[in-house]
Amino acid sequence: MKIAILPGDGIGPEIIEQAVKVLNTLGEKFEMETAPVGGAGYAAHGHPLPEGTLKLARQADAILFGSVGDWKYDTLERALRPEQAILGLRKNLNLFANLRPAILYPELAGASTLKPEIVSGLDILIIRELTGDIYFGQPRGMREAPDGPFKGAREGFDTMRYAEPEIRRIAHVAFQAAQKRGKRLTSVDKANVLETFQFWKDIVTDVHNEYPDVALDHMYVDNAAMQLVRAPKKFDVIVTGNMFGDILSDAAAMLTGSIGMLPSASLDANNKGLYEPSHGSAPDIAGKGIANPLATILSAAMMLRYSLNRAEQANRVETAVKKVLAQGLRTADIYEAGTTRVGTNEMGDAVVKALD
Ligand code: IPM
Numbered sequence: 169m170k171i172a173i174l175p176g177d178g179i180g181p182e183i184i185e186q187a188v189k190v191l192n193t194l195g196e197k198f199e200m201e202t203a204p205v206g207g208a209g210y211a212a213h214g215h216p217l218p219e220g221t222l223k224l225a226r227q228a229d230a231i232l233f234g235s236v237g238d239w240k241y242d243t244l245e246r247a248l249r250p251e252q253a254i255l256g257l258r259k260n261l262n263l264f265a266n267l268r269p270a271i272l273y274p275e276l277a278g279a280s281t282l283k284p285e286i287v288s289g290l291d292i293l294i295i296r297e298l299t300g301d302i303y304f305g306q307p308r309g310m311r312e313a314p315d316g317p318f319k320g321a322r323e324g325f326d327t328m329r330y331a332e333p334e335i336r337r338i339a340h341v342a343f344q345a346a347q348k349r350g351k352r353l354t355s356v357d358k359a360n361v362l363e364t365f366q367f368w369k370d371i372v373t374d375v376h377n378e379y380p381d382v383a384l385d386h387m388y389v390d391n392a393a394m395q396l397v398r399a400p401k402k403f404d405v406i407v408t409g410n411m412f413g414d415i416l417s418d419a420a421a422m423l424t425g426s427i428g429m430l431p432s433a434s435l436d437a438n439n440k441g442l443y444e445p446s447h448g449s450a451p452d453i454a455g456k457g458i459a460n461p462l463a464t465i466l467s468a469a470m471m472l473r474y475s476l477n478r479a480e481q482a483n484r485v486e487t488a489v490k491k492v493l494a495q496g497l498r499t500a501d502i503y504e505a506g507t508t509r510v511g512t513n514e515m516g517d518a519v520v521k522a523l524d
């Protein structure tokens with residue numbers, strides 16, 4: 169099994185180091201190869217997704233990704249910005265299914281900005297379509313408005329579109345995920361306004377015929393945003409498009425109080441995947457040794473489960489993370505009075521130790 173290690177920018181390298189440490193203590197020899205990506209890719213090879221990095225990602229069975237982005241690169245033209253690396257990997261490798269669990273560990277109930285009774289025991293899974301929608305739809309660009317009340321003025325435009333097979337394949341992923349959990353699926357759309365999402369709703373409804381054991385409901389995205397903060401535990405699995413999923417998954421992540429705890433998986437049709445923490449590159453704390461490595465370690469656990477077919481090892485890692493939380497160890501982002509504050513390295517070491 170070959171794993172591509174793409175640390176990226178900001179805190180990426182420090183947190184990836186911890187996850188690699190954990191993988192190396194499982195008693196198996198994984199082949200790992202590291203390559204630069206994002207701002208680091210631009211610095212090394214003049215492009216956020218260098219050819220060699222993309223090649224390695226294609227060859228590997230799975231990709232462990234840190235994070236990309238740094239203020240240093242904000243003035244570059246769009247095509248050279250660090251974010252293009254992750255968008256390019258998703259598109260080139262056909263990683264259309266993005267799984268973003270939002271789980272509230274009982275020990276961290278106090279970290280949420282919501283009342284504990286609203287969020288304690290929260291366990292929801294957002295499935296975001298990742299290679300279509302307005303993110304990638306053509307045409308897009310800037311031009312002189314060809315018509316309308318502002319004809320002749322400068323305008324920016326993007327295209328929202330979804331093809332039937334794109335909706336079908338993500339719907340299948342979502343129904344199958346729901347079958348393995350609470351058997352409830354909420355499809356989030358904006359069918360009251362957008363043609364694209366009326367179509368989405370129709371296709372998801374049709375795919376439902378193949379999954380009679382799953383309860384399906386439909387919710388407009390604005391209402392879904394409201395329900396997520398009002399009564400988040402009513403959800404089991406949520407499936408939605410790329411744009412809505414981007415927004416709702418950040419909101420869901422914050423319900424748990426620490427985005428530093430949440431892993432994610434982006435899968436293709438054969439369960440090859442890219443695994444990354446849900447948080448960003450946090451350049452303000454990079455290099456200080458205080459970042460929370462648990463989201464990346466939990467992403468490595470998802471990798472063991474989905475791409476490397478090692479569910480038992482995945483469980484071991486997840487149990488070890490729960491153990492260190494129960495021991496009271498906390499990085500700064502989840503620190504509360506009465507717990508023990510540790511740095512990135514110490515947290516990684518504690519998970520390693522908790523593995524046996
Ligand atoms: C995410 C991020 C990315 C996205 C950015 C970095 C391009 O916000 O993974 O949610 O918008 O998809």
Ligand code: MG
Nearest residue numbers: 414415417418
């Ligand atoms: Mg996002």
